[in-house]
Amino acid sequence: TQLLEQSPQFLSIQEGENLTVYCNSSSVFSSLQWYRQEPGEGPVLLVTVVTGGEVKKLKRLTFQFGDARKDSSLHITAAQPGDTGLYLCAGVSLSGNTPLVFGKGTRLSVIA
Amino acid sequence: DAGVIQSPRHEVTEMGQEVTLRCKPISGHNSLFWYRQTMMRGLELLIYFNNNVPIDDSGMPEDRFSAKMPNASFSTLKIQPSEPRDSAVYFCASTLSGRLNTEAFFGQGTRLTVV
Numbered sequence: 032t033q034l035l036e037q038s039p040q041f042l043s044i045q046e047g048e049n050l051t052v053y054c055n056s057s058s059v060f061s062s063l064q065w066y067r068q069e070p071g072e073g074p075v076l077l078v079t080v081v082t083g084g085e086v087k088k089l090k091r092l093t094f095q096f097g098d099a100r101k102d103s104s105l106h107i108t109a110a111q112p113g114d115t116g117l118y119l120c121a122g123v124s125l126s127g128n129t130p131l132v133f134g135k136g137t138r139l140s141v142i143a
Numbered sequence: 144d145a146g147v148i149q150s151p152r153h154e155v156t157e158m159g160q161e162v163t164l165r166c167k168p169i170s171g172h173n174s175l176f177w178y179r180q181t182m183m184r185g186l187e188l189l190i191y192f193n194n195n196v197p198i199d200d201s202g203m204p205e206d207r208f209s210a211k212m213p214n215a216s217f218s219t220l221k222i223q224p225s226e227p228r229d230s231a232v233y234f235c236a237s238t239l240s241g242r243l244n245t246e247a248f249f250g251q252g253t254r255l256t257v258v
Contacts (some may be wrong), residue, residue: 074249
């Protein structure tokens with residue numbers, strides 16, 4: 032069974048601070064997806080990283096895929112209250128035809 | 144497209160009652176997934192369908208849980224009889240299968256409370 036471990040589980044920071052959350056596995060994935068889930072809503076895709084070592088930027092969010100395609104990180108610069116939510120990573124298997132494997136998520140709270 | 148539509152949004156029921164959750168996937172998507180989300184266990188896959196056929200139901204916790212997909216635009220997840228430990232948010236998601244890195248589109252979820 033492929034497992035994704037996310038850390039930290041909870042994070043509470045002040046507006047304007049930077050933060051990094053992690054997604055780790057002992058398994059190799061074809062690609063990794065990051066989702067954000069807001070209260071009362073379903074997860075929504077932010078980005079997919081495909082190539083080992085790849086870095087993608089989405090405004091103040093920077094996503095990196097590990098060289099061995101087993102781990103990923105999400106860095107947020109100058110966090111804002113609107114960044115509050117649950118951040119989930121999900122792995123796409125090498126075969127590509129099995130369901131996404133989700134981590135338990137990092138619950139981020141940005142205080143104004 | 145309106146996205147994945149789930150109903151009801153909230154359900155409160157008494158232990159022992161039957162509960163039916165409903166899902167309408169995005170038109171044209173041929174894979175449908177049912178997930179359960181709790182604080183303790185995160186997002187757990189219960190069952191998924193490909194072209195209306197159940198492919199893997201190993202995540203279904205017990206025989207009390209059953210799921211059907213009678214056609215490409217509708218699926219149900221039934222719990223009978225319901226128990227307090229079934230309380231969770233249940234999500235339905237759909238994707239275009241056969242594509243690597245495909246995005247999963249989630250509904251807004253059904254918050255189930257069994258008292």
